[in-house]
Amino acid sequence: MSSGVDVNLENIWIKFGDFVAVREANVNINGGEFFSFLGPSGCGKTTILRAVSGFLTPSEGRVLIGGKDMEGLGPNKRPTALIFQNLALFPLMKVWENITFSMEVKGASAAERRKRADELLDMIALPGQGDKLPSELSGGQKQRVAIARALCAQPDVLLLDEPLSALDLKLRQHMRTELREIQQRVGITFIYITHDQGEALTMSDSVAVMRAGIIDQIGDGNAVYDRPATPFVASFVGENNVFRGKITAINGDEALIATNRSGELRSKITPAAVGKLNVGDEAMMFVRPEMLQLGAGDAKSTITAKVVNEEFEGNSYSIYLEGDGGKQIKMAMPNLGTDPHRAKGETVSFSYDAHNAVVMPAGDLASE
Amino acid sequence: MKKPMIFSEFFRNNGKLMGSILFFLVAFWIIFLILLPQLSMLDYSFRYNLPPAEVGGPKDVYTLRNYRFLVKGPEGASDAFNYVDLAVFVRTILAAMAVTIMNLILCYPLAYFLGQSKGTGFVRLLVVMLIVPYWINEILRAFALRIIFGDVGVINGLMMQLGLIDQPYDFINADIALYAGLGYAYILLMLFPMYNVIESLDRNQIEAARDMGASWIRIHRRVVIPHAKPGIASGMTMVFMLSAGALAAPQVLGGTSSLWFTQLVYQRFNNTLDWPLGAAYAIVLLVASITIVLTFMKIFKVNMGDIGK
Numbered sequence: 001m002s003s004g005v006d007v008n009l010e011n012i013w014i015k016f017g018d019f020v021a022v023r024e025a026n027v028n029i030n031g032g033e034f035f036s037f038l039g040p041s042g043c044g045k046t047t048i049l050r051a052v053s054g055f056l057t058p059s060e061g062r063v064l065i066g067g068k069d070m071e072g073l074g075p076n077k078r079p080t081a082l083i084f085q086n087l088a089l090f091p092l093m094k095v096w097e098n099i100t101f102s103m104e105v106k107g108a109s110a111a112e113r114r115k116r117a118d119e120l121l122d123m124i125a126l127p128g129q130g131d132k133l134p135s136e137l138s139g140g141q142k143q144r145v146a147i148a149r150a151l152c153a154q155p156d157v158l159l160l161d162e163p164l165s166a167l168d169l170k171l172r173q174h175m176r177t178e179l180r181e182i183q184q185r186v187g188i189t190f191i192y193i194t195h196d197q198g199e200a201l202t203m204s205d206s207v208a209v210m211r212a213g214i215i216d217q218i219g220d221g222n223a224v225y226d227r228p229a230t231p232f233v234a235s236f237v238g239e240n241n242v243f244r245g246k247i248t249a250i251n252g253d254e255a256l257i258a259t260n261r262s263g264e265l266r267s268k269i270t271p272a273a274v275g276k277l278n279v280g281d282e283a284m285m286f287v288r289p290e291m292l293q294l295g296a297g298d299a300k301s302t303i304t305a306k307v308v309n310e311e312f313e314g315n316s317y318s319i320y321l322e323g324d325g326g327k328q329i330k331m332a333m334p335n336l337g338t339d340p341h342r343a344k345g346e347t348v349s350f351s352y353d354a355h356n357a358v359v360m361p362a363g364d365l366a367s368e
Numbered sequence: 369m370k371k372p373m374i375f376s377e378f379f380r381n382n383g384k385l386m387g388s389i390l391f392f393l394v395a396f397w398i399i400f401l402i403l404l405p406q407l408s409m410l411d412y413s414f415r416y417n418l419p420p421a422e423v424g425g426p427k428d429v430y431t432l433r434n435y436r437f438l439v440k441g442p443e444g445a446s447d448a449f450n451y452v453d454l455a456v457f458v459r460t461i462l463a464a465m466a467v468t469i470m471n472l473i474l475c476y477p478l479a480y481f482l483g484q485s486k487g488t489g490f491v492r493l494l495v496v497m498l499i500v501p502y503w504i505n506e507i508l509r510a511f512a513l514r515i516i517f518g519d520v521g522v523i524n525g526l527m528m529q530l531g532l533i534d535q536p537y538d539f540i541n542a543d544i545a546l547y548a549g550l551g552y553a554y555i556l557l558m559l560f561p562m563y564n565v566i567e568s569l570d571r572n573q574i575e576a577a578r579d580m581g582a583s584w585i586r587i588h589r590r591v592v593i594p595h596a597k598p599g600i601a602s603g604m605t606m607v608f609m610l611s612a613g614a615l616a617a618p619q620v621l622g623g624t625s626s627l628w629f630t631q632l633v634y635q636r637f638n639n640t641l642d643w644p645l646g647a648a649y650a651i652v653l654l655v656a657s658i659t660i661v662l663t664f665m666k667i668f669k670v671n672m673g674d675i676g677k
């Protein structure tokens with residue numbers, strides 16, 4: 001199997017008429033990496049993938065695969081294989097013919113193709129199913145056939161366009177692990193598209209978070225989760241509580257924010273915003289539900305609020321509190337078996353560690 | 369037992385009254401529009417051509433006379449076979465096949481283009497424009513073609529202007545006008561079934577094949593055509609059946625020396641007033657056409673059931 005090659009997007013713009021679907025995308029993907037584009041529906045993920053696979057020519061910018069400029073090369077000339085959002089298996093061909101279509105194109109003999117199909121069917125744990133039609137397979141099996149078909153072409157880069165979105169939750173979680181395993185086994189570069197942040201975080205080496213054609217942040221799972229670059233990333237990746245306010249003091253990578261409802265609070269400045277925040281700026285501070293704990297702490301990191309609701313989820317509780325402008329603050333606590341329930345309307349104090357909060361210039365949040 | 373199940377389910381889904389009405393209409397269609405006319409033709413074809421007074425009399429018995437006539441010619445003829453009529457028959461079948469194939473070749477790219485450019489306003493307009501000529505009567509269209517292909521028609525005029533020819537070319541006697549007319553008469557029956565199936569083909573399948581390096585020819589051979597096969601088959605069936613059975617176009621556009629088999633049938637009914645003979649000729653054409661269609665469907669592995677889709 002070929003080893004992975006780098007993929008570089010240099011200043012890519014993609015326009016449909018006046019509509020800008022992708023704006024100034026600069027992405028460097030290392031060979032053998034599992035790279036994800038994560039973003040809400042319609043943000044331009046498929047469009048970027050089509051530019052990489054060659055179905056679409058960017059209005060501006062260059063696509064480099066393995067250091068080679070792909071300008072003017074069609075999808076059949078690029079070392080990529082695309083797995084479509086709807087898989088696009090050929091319904092009238094048997095499974096083994098589907099899998100080895102790329103060899104048929106190159107003129108391989110039927111015996112050779114059969115042999116290769118059997119190897120790949122073993123790899124995707126569907127031995128002996130080659131003579132079925134795709135319609136005779138389950139959703140997860142079709143999924144695996146689509147992967148085998150793409151891998152059979154021995155691409156240097158595998159492009160996957162939300163291939164798990166049609167599956168039910170259980171199967172999706174199972175396929176995540178399986179995809180990751182396959183990627184590590186074959187060692188080629190995977191570019192994966194999803195709007196599911198859980199999927200992106202569990203599988204990827206790196207994630208690019210996109211919003212309406214713009215890439216807000218590129219980094220590993222920890223970076224986008226713990227150190228989001230923009231309010232959009234902070235609110236789109238995982239759950240987050242937002243506190244709006246004005247910066248009142250800055251000290252190195254820490255800031256004090258006069259929040260609209262909870263007084264002055266202390267927070268770390270997110271790395272991407274260090275040096276860009278000034279006293280008096282409108283800012284947003286984010287604290288994750290699991291970073292909040294009951295009980296007062298330091299005065300500059302303690303909040304009081306009324307309990308709106310409490311949900312018991314077995315291993316944890318979610319406590320919802322009255323927050324900013326009608327939005328609720330969520331607090332997640334592990335169930336230690338000793339904790340008393342809180343009554344609705346009770347006022348509680350809770351606190352966080354300033355190292356676990358991030359503040360950044362105010363901006364758009366992801367819509368729920 | 370499967371049949372009664374179908375019926376009881378049909379009545380359950382549609383209610384007793386509606387079910388009965390629908391059932392009655394279908395039965396009416398089958399019996400009065402399909403079975404009775406064909407059966408009476410079949411019956412006719414095995415009888416003697418008798419004056420009205422003798423119908424039902426002792427001479428009115430079944431005979432193979434009419435079929436023998438098509439094969440052997442009249443009693444006591446010098447030739448062993450009825451070469452004239454048989455030649456017309458064979459030529460009609462072959463020409464209808466040629467027209468069918470010509471239409472297929474013309475329509476496939478068009479159907480592909482229309483079907484894959486997914487319902488933009490321009491494409492819809494194109495489709496409507498294709499239908500407009502069919503608002504005009506078939507015979508009128510045939511005459512229009514005759515004028516266009518005539519000695520002083522547009523085509524000859526243009527070719528002479530361009531200096532390609534200096535004498536008008538006789539398109540009528542060369543049967544070119546006939547083929548054009550037949551092709552034109554039924555071209556939409558080829559186009560629409562193909563357009564419908566190709567439109568239902570997922571574009572991603574074409575792109576997937578292209579992504580895996582397939583050439584355009586292979587994409588069509590392995591992906592588009594297999595998917596479009598039922599549409600192609602139903603289009604070809606209709607065009608072939610209707611061309612073989614056409615009358616207006618051959619009457620108007622046919623050359624003086626070439627007869628269409630349907631014209632023979634027409635002559636038997638209308639000129640020589642030998643209805644049983646005409647019926648026999650018509651039955652032979654029908655059976656031959658059906659046999660040919662079924663044979664080709666067998667060869668190309670098309671199921672009857674797929675065609676209705």
Ligand SMILES: Nc1ncnc2c1ncn2[C@@H]1O[C@H](COP(=O)(O)OP(=O)(O)OP(=O)(O)O)[C@@H](O)[C@H]1O
Nearest residue numbers: 016019021039040041042043044045046047048195
């Ligand atoms: N061929 C096109 N012509 C015009 N606009 C297009 C075209 N293709 C995509 N767009 C627009 O570009 C934007 C991005 O589309 P894209 O398919 O890349 O979204 P996506 O992120 O893949 O969304 P999803 O998660 O729903 O698949 C959308 O607003 C879409 O309407």
Ligand SMILES: [Mg+2]
Nearest residue numbers: 045046085161
């Ligand atoms: Mg998409």
